[in-house]
Amino acid sequence: MKKIIISVVALAVIIGLAVLYKQRAPISGFSKSGGVKIVTSIYPLEEIARNVGGEKANVIRITPNGVEPHDYEPTPEDIATLQSAQLVLVNGAGMESWSEKIKPDLEKQGVKVLNLTQTISLSDMIANSKGQIDPHIWLNPQIFQKEIDAVRDALISLNRSNASVYTENAKRYSMEIATLDAQISEGLKSCALNDFITTHDAFEYLAMRYHLTPHGIVGFSPDEEPTPRAIAELSTLARKQKIKHILVEPLGNDKFAKTLAKEAGAQTLTLNPIEGLTADETKQGATYQTLMKKNLDTLRTALSCK
Template sequence: MTVRATPRALATATAALLTVGGLAACSTGDGGGKDPDKVDVVAAFYPLQFLAERIGGDRVAVSNLTKPGAEPHDLELNPRQVGQVVDAELIVYLTGFQPAVDEAVEQNGGDRAFDVAGVAPLLDAAAGGHEHEGEAGHEDEAGHEEEGGGKDPHLWLDPTRLATVGDKLAERLGRADPDHAADYTARAGALRTELTTLDTAYAEGLRTCQRREIVTSHTAFGYLAEHYKLEQIGISGLTPESEPSPQRLAEVAKEAREHQAGTIFFETLVSPKVAETIAREVGAKTAVLDPIEGPPAEGDYLSAMRANLQTLRTALDCS
């Protein structure tokens, strides 16, 4: 993917990078991390932190560049965070999702960077839902413009894809810490078993639903929709805080009526106002469908995905 960072994010990253020389002078200079007995891993946002902690176990020290409650699409790095990237033994990120992270990794990551977007091809942004007139060629949250709306980064909402990323992450950790490579492989296998169980629960739980259309505040659920044969109707595009046009709101309201949607979904890290507007217009309820871009208020990725399944089953009238 060709990435064009937004001016704000690029300026922030550039300013931060100018301080790296001073930071590096105070660091170990060899990527050795703070704890010599653990692999120092920097994760760009929550699902990657979850993977690193589960697969790394007590052999890793994981830090997350995106703070709890922050919207990861809008992440800007301060000098301390750039210093974390400089010192990390392994940097786990997803290119095209967070331009400031991409910039820091390009400048400082070298062979310590693990790009999960390279594990398997990303879906087009329109996958799992409608492609509406006027959407092709728009800029996505990574600030790059591609025909058809770009690539969808939210691969972790398909647990089978996340399991594959976990297997590859175990390999990378094994290269960083060869003496414990078998432990990483074993933990990745155990996590794959849990993710396979989750996948089975979704497939069975969504097999017999009266409706298969989900109206979402932004199009984060393409992987989930594609994998479980649902249809996503996004109010806005990949950028969660983008303002949909009045024409787009009217289109979504029309589709929601046509599909007799009883629930309009909003998410945890952005305002529910637009979803509430559509819901009032069509006489529907609202409910949270978590894209799990940040850490859940309770539990972890697995419990958040199970909660999403129950929300979907209720909204879609699944027997």
């Protein structure tokens, strides 16, 4: 009997603690340090938020490591995290199908939602033949700099007392990106090839910036499936132009790229669309800049640059 009473008491304590935990535990993963609470969808936006916000920002990315971010669906915990933010950064242009649905609710709760593609002028944007906007704007460092400015302005509007910190951070980071842009321009100045083939159409903005011609096996979303005709046409193009490398992604499906590489007598090499990070990249302290420099190395090999 005594044992049963003790068990009942123990159970009551556990339930009580669970209720208390539910009430008291933070619903989001924000650390205790101060600064504007920012939640980002994809990795490049986390990178901008951390660099511009510095110590005056508290940044969480909801798309986990190792997950291909196109069509990522937020979990209930992600929703709670989004609701506890002051600023939510999304890329837009179809990159996060959930964001338009959740935006009115977040705004009602006083959360500022910044859609970065909407801050870029239309003349900088690329669309496909169906009129869909290409979401991969961050792969052009000059547009990336415009995103830095947009995040700086959003942070200043939320936290005017730290305006000078955000302005200084944005200026420093933007200068680093300008240096990166110059390095890529220099590295791609003298190449035998101009065309490159990738698993999905993620590199149009990068190609436009450095005057290259990209060919995606599928369109803006890596989930699409290519037709056998598309593979055959790219195989013909690769053989005709002596393209020896088919460029694959760390997080994407490389099945069709491997098929094409086999048909075209080419090898696969990694070109990173920097949409998300792998666990290894995080461990190695990868940044937008280190990953773009790796992309430069890949392109220099694939395009036979001097």
